[in-house]
Amino acid sequence: MIKMFVMTTCPYCEYVEKQVEGNDKFEVIDISKHVRNLKKFLDLRDSHPAFDEAKKIGDVGVPCYVLEDGTVTLSSADAGLEPMPDGPACSLDGTGC
Numbered sequence: 001m002i003k004m005f006v007m008t009t010c011p012y013c014e015y016v017e018k019q020v021e022g023n024d025k026f027e028v029i030d031i032s033k034h035v036r037n038l039k040k041f042l043d044l045r046d047s048h049p050a051f052d053e054a055k056k057i058g059d060v061g062v063p064c065y066v067l068e069d070g071t072v073t074l075s076s077a078d079a080g081l082e083p084m085p086d087g088p089a090c091s092l093d094g095t096g097c
Helices: 011-020 035-047 049-056
Strands: 002-006 026-030 064-066
Touching: 002 011, 002 035, 011 026, 026 035, 035 049, 035 064
Parallel strands: 002 026
Antiparallel strands: 002 064
């Protein structure tokens, strides 16, 4: 099962979430629904190099995918999903969302 970390207010997350509705190969974890979910995401974000570039430019790092083999990626294509067409990313300073 692919774990997919998302946030309700993120347009990119909304775009890919629609693609996995009813697909039991994905576990959607909304980090804005419960502090437990946020903690799981922050533990991953704080320790995994897949987030280095996102952190450097001030992006949150969602949607994020943990593939079945344990690979962590911020690429929707790596998870077999269609990436959102170009647009602004959700950044920690609130721009893009």
